[in-house]
Amino acid sequence: MAKTGAQILVDMLIKKGVEYVFGIPGGAVLPLFDTLYDSPIKFILTRHEQGAGHAADGYARATGKVGVCLVTSGPGATNLTTAIATAFMDSTPMVAITGQVKRKFIGSDAFQEADITGITRPITKHNYLIKDIRDLPGAVNEAFHIASTGRCGPVVIDLPVDITTETWDGAIPEEVNLPGYKPRYQGNPRQIRLAAETINHSRRPVVYTGGGIIHSGCHKELLEMAERGNFPVTTTLMGLGGFPEDHELSLGMLGMHGTLYANHAVTECDLLIAIGARFDDRITGKLDEFAPHAKIIHIDIDPASISKNIKVDVPVVGDAKNTLAELLPLIQPAERREWLEKIKEWKEKYPLSYDNSGVLPKPQYIIEQIWEVTKGDAIITTEVGQHQMWTAQYYTFTRPRTLISSGGLGTMGFGFPAAIGAQLGCPDKTVIDIAGDGSFQMNIQELATVVHHKLPVKVAIMNNGYLGMVRQWQELFYKKRYSQTHLEGNPDFVKVAEAYGAKGFRVERKEEVRPVLEKAMAIKGPVVIDFKIGEEENVFPMIPAGKTVKDAIREGTFGGMA
Amino acid sequence: MRHVITALVENKVGVLARIVGLFTSRGFNIDSLTVGETENPELSRLTVVVKGDDATIEQVRKQLGKVIDVIKVIDLTETPYVERDLLLVKVNVPPGKRGEILEIVDVFRGKIIDVGQKDLIIELSGTEDKLEAMIKLLHTYGIKEMARTGQIAMARGTKQ
Numbered sequence: 001m002a003k004t005g006a007q008i009l010v011d012m013l014i015k016k017g018v019e020y021v022f023g024i025p026g027g028a029v030l031p032l033f034d035t036l037y038d039s040p041i042k043f044i045l046t047r048h049e050q051g052a053g054h055a056a057d058g059y060a061r062a063t064g065k066v067g068v069c070l071v072t073s074g075p076g077a078t079n080l081t082t083a084i085a086t087a088f089m090d091s092t093p094m095v096a097i098t099g100q101v102k103r104k105f106i107g108s109d110a111f112q113e114a115d116i117t118g119i120t121r122p123i124t125k126h127n128y129l130i131k132d133i134r135d136l137p138g139a140v141n142e143a144f145h146i147a148s149t150g151r152c153g154p155v156v157i158d159l160p161v162d163i164t165t166e167t168w169d170g171a172i173p174e175e176v177n178l179p180g181y182k183p184r185y186q187g188n189p190r191q192i193r194l195a196a197e198t199i200n201h202s203r204r205p206v207v208y209t210g211g212g213i214i215h216s217g218c219h220k221e222l223l224e225m226a227e228r229g230n231f232p233v234t235t236t237l238m239g240l241g242g243f244p245e246d247h248e249l250s251l252g253m254l255g256m257h258g259t260l261y262a263n264h265a266v267t268e269c270d271l272l273i274a275i276g277a278r279f280d281d282r283i284t285g286k287l288d289e290f291a292p293h294a295k296i297i298h299i300d301i302d303p304a305s306i307s308k309n310i311k312v313d314v315p316v317v318g319d320a321k322n323t324l325a326e327l328l329p330l331i332q333p334a335e336r337r338e339w340l341e342k343i344k345e346w347k348e349k350y351p352l353s354y355d356n357s358g359v360l361p362k363p364q365y366i367i368e369q370i371w372e373v374t375k376g377d378a379i380i381t382t383e384v385g386q387h388q389m390w391t392a393q394y395y396t397f398t399r400p401r402t403l404i405s406s407g408g409l410g411t412m413g414f415g416f417p418a419a420i421g422a423q424l425g426c427p428d429k430t431v432i433d434i435a436g437d438g439s440f441q442m443n444i445q446e447l448a449t450v451v452h453h454k455l456p457v458k459v460a461i462m463n464n465g466y467l468g469m470v471r472q473w474q475e476l477f478y479k480k481r482y483s484q485t486h487l488e489g490n491p492d493f494v495k496v497a498e499a500y501g502a503k504g505f506r507v508e509r510k511e512e513v514r515p516v517l518e519k520a521m522a523i524k525g526p527v528v529i530d531f532k533i534g535e536e537e538n539v540f541p542m543i544p545a546g547k548t549v550k551d552a553i554r555e556g557t558f559g560g561m562a
Numbered sequence: 563m564r565h566v567i568t569a570l571v572e573n574k575v576g577v578l579a580r581i582v583g584l585f586t587s588r589g590f591n592i593d594s595l596t597v598g599e600t601e602n603p604e605l606s607r608l609t610v611v612v613k614g615d616d617a618t619i620e621q622v623r624k625q626l627g628k629v630i631d632v633i634k635v636i637d638l639t640e641t642p643y644v645e646r647d648l649l650l651v652k653v654n655v656p657p658g659k660r661g662e663i664l665e666i667v668d669v670f671r672g673k674i675i676d677v678g679q680k681d682l683i684i685e686l687s688g689t690e691d692k693l694e695a696m697i698k699l700l701h702t703y704g705i706k707e708m709a710r711t712g713q714i715a716m717a718r719g720t721k722q
Contacts, residue, residue, distance in 0.1 A: 122587045126630045178630060
């Protein structure tokens with residue numbers, strides 16, 4: 001029986017196991033929404049397309065499944081682009097469906113027309129503009145396949161409205177045929193042997209891991225490998241949760257706001273084993289002084305990530321899980337007592353610390369309390385800025401997919417909608433968006449979405465009344481000239497929450513932190529907690545951009561620069 | 563160093579835009595880029611001449627390889643290969659110089675494909691060096707207009 005394009009698409013989504021679609025309707029997608037009206041797919045109406053994209057992203061990161069969003073043409077699609085770019089930078093499997101004007105109007109500057117395949121070309125893994133209904137099923141299959149295999153990423157399908165109403169009775173293919181797309185999952189055995197030899201000869205190795213650990217699901221293999229060879233492990237922001245931070249071999253996060261012991265270990269190591277990480281500038285600082293004494297092994301599924309920023313000695317292209325499974329039996333157990341002793345010294349000399357005096361709660365203390373109240377079992381999403389770094393530093397991540405944060409693009413406004421997706425994907429988990437007052441306002445409208453869909457998402461705002469991270473840089477590097485970082489006109493967040501029908505609390509004293517958190521967690525619905533923190537709180541330690549651990553600014557060491 | 567890289571790509575809408583966009587967004591400098599059908603109408607061959615150090619060239623190859631529509635990437639510089647560029651040049655013919663110009667064209671084994679009152683259109687194919695050499699000589703007479711295709715290239719022998 002002939003089906004409309006809309007019916008073909010919706011049937012295929014159901015067949016692919018799509019549970020939720022996030023988005024907003026509009027003119028060019030009316031037939032699709034009419035078809036969805038009768039379908040078992042649960043549609044999550046957000047209040048801005050960016051929110052829909054981040055929610056699909058958060059869903060994908062929390063569950064490992066493909067996140068799906070659907071928006072209309074023109075502004076609907078352009079509003080989605082920040083979310084697409086965010087997913088692209090952090091390798092999230094996502095399929096974004098955008099409406100498009102009728103085929104005969106394409107290129108005519110029609111109402112709500114935008115060249116979205118053109119716009120999203122550099123921020124998608126692949127994209128499609130469907131010009132013929134016979135190409136639709138193949139494109140949907142390919143989109144899901146491409147999004148969720150190899151180095152994952154977003155794929156856009158741009159669908160002209162007249163294709164969604166046209167009918168076709170052809171067979172729906174199951175297979176995909178992409179001669180140019182063959183991601184390599186198995187590492188080259190010779191390279192793996194070479195990696196093992198290099199590892200076995202090293203005296204001061206460090207394992208440096210990124211989001212690849214989470215994507216490939218190899219946290220168990222990583223733990224086994226670290227314990228077998230006594231390798232200290234440091235992770236990027238994206239890698240947090242891939243290795244238990246309460247483990248004695250954990251060095252926490254490295255890089256600009258990483259622990260000093262992680263950065264010292266990388267500087268002194270004779271071998272850096274990078275797994276599913278990409279040597280981002282926030283990790284390396286000054287490139288030619290990054291791991292200066294080390295040979296580098298790099299295991300990554302994306303060949304283009306290898307030797308992109310740093311020349312690698314032993315490249316292994318492959319999936320991290322498969323590669324670690326092959327590598328494990330070749331690694332000789334070793335004590336490395338001297339090296340671990342040295343690391344212990346650094347840990348004792350340079351612990352993460354903050355001054356917990358004063359009346360106002362300290363952000364670091366709030367984050368430690370969130371960890372305690374949730375027993376470390378929550379899914380934490382973050383926005384971008386100081387609160388994100390405090391979260392990375394002071395929340396002890398022990399399980400994969402428990403931190404959802406925009407690492408690569410650094411998108412403010414990501415965390416709250418991402419929490420919506422994560423909560424839907426993991427309904428039994430406590431989901432908390434740790435936010436800043438600046439970031440939260442970038443997608444604050446999604447309060448309506450959490451109330452509408454009765455999602456018990458919690459938002460903890462570290463409210464310093466500033467765009468805090470930018471203010472910190474202005475304090476440190478621009479003589480405290482706070483150009484446009486003071487957020488005058490901030491709303492009363494408690495009242496805003498209440499206006500939307502959520503609960504709101506304000507915390508202005510340290511001793512209120514714990515009881516309010518406990519009260520908030522006990523509430524079954526959405527809660528916003530406005531934590532008033534000091535205006536000039538800073539994130540330390542900090543290695544200034546393009547510098548090394550020698551130039552690190554620590555709590556208490558800073559003062560002369562202002 | 564100058565590298566000639568060819569890629570076999572699916573002959574689909576937007577492939578060229580994808581590749582040109584990739585070069586722009588990654589900051590690769592290309593000297594020339596050509597694309598045309600192959601013996602298989604579903605496939606096109608792209609030839610790109612790019613200059614850069616080894617690390618840059620490696621990134622060019624890898625990033626090209628990541629494009630879904632790209633099936634195969636070959637750096638011809640590593641193997642024996644032939645390359646050709648096609649030139650059309652409209653050259654000014656000053657009084658009494660026609661014979662001289664025809665002689666130059668003859669030496670380079672070019673062809674005269676249009677003869678005007680005061681100008682000639684010359685067609686020449688060959689390597690970049692050969693084309694440059696003739697262009698340099700023709701500058702003496704005044705070049706009115708010029709068009710080039712950019713390099714196309716192919717590995718020698720049977721093995722690819």
